[in-house]
Amino acid sequence: MDWNKTKTIFIVVFSILNIFLYTLYFKQRSDAQNVALIGRTSIEEVLKQDNITYDIPQNVKTKSSYISAKIATFTKDELEGLKDQSIMLLENDTTIQAKLTADLAVKDANKKYQFEHFLANYVYAGNEYTLWEVNETEQKAVFFQVAGEEPIYFSPNAMLTVYWNDEGNITGYTQKMLKSFSNYNHKDLLTPVEAVGSLVTRGYVKPDSKVREVKLGYSTLVQLQETQVFAPTWNVHVELKDGEMEDHFINAIEGKVIEFHLDPSQETEDPEVEEE
Known part of the structure; x- marks a missing residue:
């Protein structure tokens, strides 16, 4: 058996495999970046078409976690x-x-x-x-x-x-x-622009509005007798065309819209989540 010849064949095969895997990785990464770019462009186009303006700070959290508390x-x-x-x-x-x-x-x-x-x-x-x-x-x-x-x-x-x-x-x-309080399950968050775009496409934010603020907080995800679990939640503060103000809430990880329905006999009650 010619070991030197066999070794050369292995080197050539692994080199070709590495080139193939790198090409595949580069293509997938480029495709993902293109999809993200297209998605962001589409959101901005939707906001522009509805004449919705926004002023969102760039330095916002990109990751957060669920929390539990008693x-x-x-x-x-x-x-x-x-x-x-x-x-x-x-x-x-x-x-x-x-x-x-x-x-x-x-x-x-x-x-x-x-x-x-x-x-x-x-x-x-x-x-x-x-x-x-x-x-x-x-x-x-x-x-x-x-x-x-x-x-x-x-x-x-x-x-x-x-x-x-x-x-x-x-x-x-x-x-x-x-x-x-305890933190667990660290996750990537929707960007503020993605949160606003999701609300706009679902009809929650009216045309000719201005998004004044997008602020991160938490809302109830699971409530047990003594322990509660909360999910990161974007609060989108919107000024309508007539000057009235509205607040909308969206799960910053799953993208589900949260609506708080208040009981007149209480200050608050737990939220209801819009099903996809």
Whole structure:
């Protein structure tokens, strides 16, 4: 057996195989890039046709993970340091219902809401909540608990609602929160432009609108008795042609649109997801 000749044949065969595999890889990569380019171009064309403008920052997260958390229970001992308020614990100690016993203005001397002071000085772990909405008609403000830096959208178990009276003094609040957060299953996210394009093609964003902001948060994916699982979710904040504002939510991994239907007897309820 001529070993040198056999070795040469093997080298030639493996070289041809490597060239073939590299060519196949390069073609697949080029095809994927072309598909992505075509998809992005199509989205931008759709937005242009509907006269939908957007101003989305470039430095946004491209990856995130699902998170899980448990419903927190409170004890009177840990709430003892909260001043100028009487507190009741409800729903198996998972809900704080507080009534303020001192006058505390909801606005400062410049007629601006001063929630930061209230959260820092009167609410347990107040720095874990971010303002979502002020309803001046009903004289209340809704805050969402944050996980890291992202808000948890419309979870009744991660919410703070503050109330005030006609004199402009805060009368009390209700609070629920989550604890023991865990991250798992890191995933690529839809880009903000892809999220907007998906909403437009499904008719959620009307022509002649302007996308003011696309912000990442979380929404309920699975709810068990004590533990909840949340999925990364894009909140698309849109200004309509008439100046009205709308918020839309889309699962940032699966691309499913999420609609929150509110029960008038509660601040929020769990979301419903549009099936593909």
